[in-house]
Amino acid sequence: MSQGPTPLLSLSGVSKRYGGVVANSGIDLAVTAGSIHAILGENGAGKSTLMKLIYGVETPDDGVIAWKGQPVRLSSPAAARRLGIGMVFQHFSLFETLTVVQNMALVVPGAQAALAARIRALGDEFGLSVDPAALVHSLSVGERQRVEIIRCLLLDPELLILDEPTSVLPPQSVVKLFETLRRLQVKGMAILFISHKLEEIKELCDTATILRLGRVTGRLDPRNHSAKELATLMIGREMPAVVRAAPLGLGEVRLELAGVGYANDDPFGVSLSDVSLAVHSGEIVGIAGISGNGQQELAALISGEIAQGAAPGAIRLLGQAVGDMGVAARRRLGFAFVPEERLGRGAVPEMSLADNVLLTAHGRGLVHRGFISRQAERAFTADCIARFDVRTPGPETEAGALSGGNLQKFIMGREVMLEPAMLLVSQPTWGVDIGAATDIRQRLVAMRNQGVAILVISEEIDELFQICDTLHVLYKGRLSAALPTASITVNEVGAHMIGAGQPAGAVP
Amino acid sequence: MRLTLVRRERASRLAMFAAPVVALVLSALASLILFAALGKPAEQALYSLLLEPFLSWYNFSEVLLKAAPLMLIAQGLAVGFRANVFNIGAEGQLIIGAIAATALPVWYPAGTSVWMLPAMIAMGALGGMAWAGVAALLKTRFNANEILVTLMLTLIATQVLNYLLLGPWKDPHGFNFPQTVPFPAAAMLPVLLPGTRVNISLIGALIASVLAYVMMRHRFSGFQLLVSGLAPRAASYAGFSERRGIWVSLLVGGMAAGLAGACEVAGPLGQLQRSVTTGYGYAAIIVAYLGGLNPLGIVASALLMSVLYIGGDNAMVSADLPVAGVAVFQGLLLVFYLASLTFIRNRVVLIRRPGAAR
Amino acid sequence: MKNNLNRRSFLRTSLAAGTALALPVPAFAADVLNIVLIVPSPAADVGWSHTLELGTKALEAEYGDKVKVSLLENIAEGPDADRIMNKTVADGNTFLILGSFGYMNGGLKLAAAHPEVSILHASGYQTAANFSPFGARYYQGTYLMGMAAASLTKSKKLGCVGAFPIPELITSINAWTLGAQSVDPSIEVSVVWVNSWFDPAAEQNAAKALLAQGCDVIFSNAQDTPSVVTACEAAGAYVFNLNSSMATYAPTKYLGVVGTDWAPYFKASVAAHLAGTFKGASAWLGIADNCVFLADWSKDIPADMAAKIADAQGKIASGAFSPFTGPITDQADAVHVAAGVTLGDDDILSMDWHVKGVTTPLPK
Known part of the structure; x- marks a missing residue:
């Protein structure tokens, strides 16, 4: 623990319970100025609750939170902000129809022109370049994150909390973000950095507090420990390595896109042109690229949520031309899909997990003659919760009450239990911690080994390299040619992701 | 120090039950002051409004009579509302249902067939469905806003009613008054409670409530509608047809309103006349939301609205309350109720001055 | 009046606590004739409803506190009007003036059920023992x-x-x-x-x-x-x-x-009602009347x-x-x-x- 100067923020014996669930128990934590402090932990370990307590979203049941040595009561985020605590959430809270500077003006007093000047100045100082006049919906995820960080910085915080900030960024942007954080550190700012990417933590942070099951299980300097040691402290056991089976002989083609184009009506959406790919039985194909380059449109075209209509090209799914087929019909062919948005698309937040199972698993004996079989529904849900290690009180819990990683495990489990012949997974481990992410990747590989055809759309290059047989990169609506993972490097893929690679998918 | 609202982890059941009670008490207090300020006998007015409907068998039977159509229509509308399909033209669907049902007694004014009444009920249901179906067609084909379409179709329905009553369907012995022939006995709903005007449509409304409950709680089709309402993108992801949801929502609502129309002409009216509906189609929207779009809640809210109507009329008669006074009370109740609904998902937190501990 | 006593005692226990307002109970003394006028439109300063109201005012002028007239305006014709008419009779009104044709069917049923009540009905064509249609030439x-x-x-x-x-x-x-x-x-x-x-x-x-x-x-x-x-x-x-x-x-x-001046007709009808000689008959009144x-x-x-x-x-x-x-x-x-x-x-x-x-x- 830091000795000497009074820590900027200190927690002692802080506990928080939700009903019978202990989310945080006797947490001690000290964050000093000028330190980048990592908070590590699995899903359900209590990281989010801890951040909510520090940021004033929740109040602790027990224990003391002190700011510069004085006990404080943080009853709201506004109170936390007034003390000098800023937070960048994993899910951004920006108004999409407003410009950057208008979004800022909602929380920061002052004329917009002056604000725009400050935004530019901060951008120059900390490497956070963003156009103040741009509408938020036109910004990439990386840019939005910069906007969120700038919005915090405008309030001159002394402590900045970042929740999984790198999970949405391409490798090149991660480097830039770290530069920014280091510059802030030099200015004396304290940073709480929540991440599950152990290598990043080792690279960036000078202190790490590790949580497991709501308790602190380790306090250390990550620079002096191996990633394996950190992981062991975090998940309580040795990190299972993803079993990468030997390449299989390719089976039949289960998904084939030939020259598919899509003209987006939405002026801020992405249009696709001439996208071709093939996914075989027993193969995992990955699509790399920064979000907002056509991933959503591509996934929706394959799932049937966007009707292909008169758009060019052909989509064949499990041996059938599916251009005119609806979502339900495609699913009946043996297609399953895990979307990138879990709340509101992959799951209905206000409904119980059991009802959320019904969403796509209704064909598996959960509905008899139009009546929902509550028993079958609950059994399926309980099975899913057990097999996929979803941390939740039970099938009746509302989906919205689950943490992001747990919900992902649930949705993943639901779709896997449908025993699909062709599985499309979009951002399988977005915001999911390392233990859960490893688990999900292992399951994908296991399915592949059983002959399932899998298409994975992900922003995490490491993940794709870990599990995929073949990679494509999607950039501005164009898909690169297939790149065998065995013979390319991360940097080559990274180059494609920012448009520096050869657009191999160009029209011949 | 100040008060602020904080979202609850999950909906409070206590608040759910307390909300209507609190609303009732607050609106009673507010109107007590208002009526007293108007120089009207305030306690007499509240007594008439809230208690008298329960204190005599006759009054209570009238509550039941009026609750039946409100309940029936609200159950039908709630199905659509939960799927975010906003059919606010139940008034028009009711009128068309009443017209369709009236066709038979107009064509067979001396009919005695036992099939007359069932046929009228069926025609009423079909009439309401057809009228709502127009909105469904325009919505699914041309993406025409169903709120506007159903509302405008109500205006058209009123004109159709006027045309028939002033023209081809006018009672030849009615001295040109705009009404049809009185229905023969075979075209009238049997009275359920002897000595009152309550007919078997009350049973129908209760059956509809049970069916709505079963549909929304136990049927997969109801589940699909709920998903479309709560998370349209999840519905699309799961492959639930949006078109189907729109059609089902509007047809169910139209059917309920059409049935209610048929039951009005074959019940207390006994003929088709211009006052076939006194705003049931609109009141049912309030009933549906007052009942939390929950089939059981709607049974309760239909009774409550009916009490307010009967009580309101009573207050006019007994407490000399002006029509507007009754409307103000009903409005107050709704405002207070909607306000207290906030506390089901939110709680009040007292915030001490931040930084006071510094 | 048992009904009112019940109401009074009920109100005392439930509402009166904490309120200083006197309890208003309609004075339904046996020697007061309670008269109701029901009209379909909002009462205004002019027009049909207004002349009927003037007619009832003449009754009040003639009989003073021997009569009490209540005006119910904006009552939609149909089942609601039927119920409201019933309510007025239940409240002790025994002389009803129905100001619109559309009240006919409900009024006739009411007349049949309550022979002690006398009803005048505007512009209708049906007559009963205690139910008189009236109109102007x-x-x-x-x-x-x-x-x-x-x-x-x-x-x-x-x-x-x-x-x-x-x-x-x-x-x-x-x-x-x-x-x-x-x-x-x-x-x-x-x-x-x-x-x-x-x-x-x-x-x-x-x-x-x-x-x-x-x-x-x-x-x-x-x-x-x-x-x-x-x-x-x-x-x-x-x-x-x-x-x-x-x-x-x-x-x-x-x-x-x-x-139109309804005062003579209303006065005559009320006089007949009080004398027990009210007899339903069509009254079509003109200049001579x-x-x-x-x-x-x-x-x-x-x-x-x-x-x-x-x-x-x-x-x-x-x-x-x-x-x-x-x-x-x-x-x-x-x-x-x-x-x-x-x-x-x-x-x-x-x-x-x-x-x-x-x-x-x-x-x-």
Whole structure:
């Protein structure tokens, strides 16, 4: 623990319970100025609750939170902000129809022109370049994150909390973000950095507090420990390595896109042109690229949520031309899909997990003659919760009450239990911690080994390299040619992701 | 120090039950002051409004009579509302249902067939469905806003009613008054409670409530509608047809309103006349939301609205309350109720001055 | 009154605590006659409902605190009205005045169930032992208005805004037409039906349509609002209406009013009720009954015409002349009433045809 100067923020014996669930128990934590402090932990370990307590979203049941040595009561985020605590959430809270500077003006007093000047100045100082006049919906995820960080910085915080900030960024942007954080550190700012990417933590942070099951299980300097040691402290056991089976002989083609184009009506959406790919039985194909380059449109075209209509090209799914087929019909062919948005698309937040199972698993004996079989529904849900290690009180819990990683495990489990012949997974481990992410990747590989055809759309290059047989990169609506993972490097893929690679998918 | 609202982890059941009670008490207090300020006998007015409907068998039977159509229509509308399909033209669907049902007694004014009444009920249901179906067609084909379409179709329905009553369907012995022939006995709903005007449509409304409950709680089709309402993108992801949801929502609502129309002409009216509906189609929207779009809640809210109507009329008669006074009370109740609904998902937190501990 | 005692004690225990307001209980003493007037439109300062209200005011003036009159306005015809009528009787009212045709069926049922109650019903056609339909012979007055209109029209085109095409209103239009033709046989009358007793916007639009067609004298037939009258004043066309004077709404162009005074009839009926001699009978009251009267004549009417009108009014009052005296030709050019024949009350009460000169076909 830091000795000497009074820590900027200190927690002692802080506990928080939700009903019978202990989310945080006797947490001690000290964050000093000028330190980048990592908070590590699995899903359900209590990281989010801890951040909510520090940021004033929740109040602790027990224990003391002190700011510069004085006990404080943080009853709201506004109170936390007034003390000098800023937070960048994993899910951004920006108004999409407003410009950057208008979004800022909602929380920061002052004329917009002056604000725009400050935004530019901060951008120059900390490497956070963003156009103040741009509408938020036109910004990439990386840019939005910069906007969120700038919005915090405008309030001159002394402590900045970042929740999984790198999970949405391409490798090149991660480097830039770290530069920014280091510059802030030099200015004396304290940073709480929540991440599950152990290598990043080792690279960036000078202190790490590790949580497991709501308790602190380790306090250390990550620079002096191996990633394996950190992981062991975090998940309580040795990190299972993803079993990468030997390449299989390719089976039949289960998904084939030939020259598919899509003209987006939405002026801020992405249009696709001439996208071709093939996914075989027993193969995992990955699509790399920064979000907002056509991933959503591509996934929706394959799932049937966007009707292909008169758009060019052909989509064949499990041996059938599916251009005119609806979502339900495609699913009946043996297609399953895990979307990138879990709340509101992959799951209905206000409904119980059991009802959320019904969403796509209704064909598996959960509905008899139009009546929902509550028993079958609950059994399926309980099975899913057990097999996929979803941390939740039970099938009746509302989906919205689950943490992001747990919900992902649930949705993943639901779709896997449908025993699909062709599985499309979009951002399988977005915001999911390392233990859960490893688990999900292992399951994908296991399915592949059983002959399932899998298409994975992900922003995490490491993940794709870990599990995929073949990679494509999607950039501005164009898909690169297939790149065998065995013979390319991360940097080559990274180059494609920012448009520096050869657009191999160009029209011949 | 100040008060602020904080979202609850999950909906409070206590608040759910307390909300209507609190609303009732607050609106009673507010109107007590208002009526007293108007120089009207305030306690007499509240007594008439809230208690008298329960204190005599006759009054209570009238509550039941009026609750039946409100309940029936609200159950039908709630199905659509939960799927975010906003059919606010139940008034028009009711009128068309009443017209369709009236066709038979107009064509067979001396009919005695036992099939007359069932046929009228069926025609009423079909009439309401057809009228709502127009909105469904325009919505699914041309993406025409169903709120506007159903509302405008109500205006058209009123004109159709006027045309028939002033023209081809006018009672030849009615001295040109705009009404049809009185229905023969075979075209009238049997009275359920002897000595009152309550007919078997009350049973129908209760059956509809049970069916709505079963549909929304136990049927997969109801589940699909709920998903479309709560998370349209999840519905699309799961492959639930949006078109189907729109059609089902509007047809169910139209059917309920059409049935209610048929039951009005074959019940207390006994003929088709211009006052076939006194705003049931609109009141049912309030009933549906007052009942939390929950089939059981709607049974309760239909009774409550009916009490307010009967009580309101009573207050006019007994407490000399002006029509507007009754409307103000009903409005107050709704405002207070909607306000207290906030506390089901939110709680009040007292915030001490931040930084006071510094 | 047991009912009221219950109510009183209940209120004491439930509501009175904490309130200093005195408990109001209607004074239903046995020697007070409780009278209810139910009207379909909002009570206004003019029009049909207003004249009925004036009639009940006359009762209060006559009987003082021996009667208590309650006015229930804006009561929609249909099941609600039926329930409200029942409620008034349950509350101890024993004399009901139903101000609209649409209350007939409910009123008849109520009369049958409560023989002790006496009911007067406006413009209906059904009678029972304790149920009397009543109406005014407006046609007697509109005939005279026709003469006046004929003396002032330049376009020879008259217009009428009508509520509903029912016999009462049809006879008024026919008599008006006949009165005008008695002066100038070439005069024609156009009619617009608004199908409402109370719809100011529709009435005003109808008036404007007639004015646009060149009609320069307008008959506001059975409207409870002055909207037609104000529209005519603004357009510079003469206008008259029924029931109560709207002269203040048309200071320069008001032709006059065919007024109704229900006080004599109401007084007589209440007297009969109190004496226990009330007997349901149709009461169709005209000039001779002091029910229909004419007032607020326009000063623009030539003196000789005024004299002729006064003369005709005297003959109608004495029974020497009826407006519906043959020969009368109908719209189809057929002789509907032969020369020398005078239509009886039954024929007038069920009139469903227009006389020649009314150019608008009657809605069938």
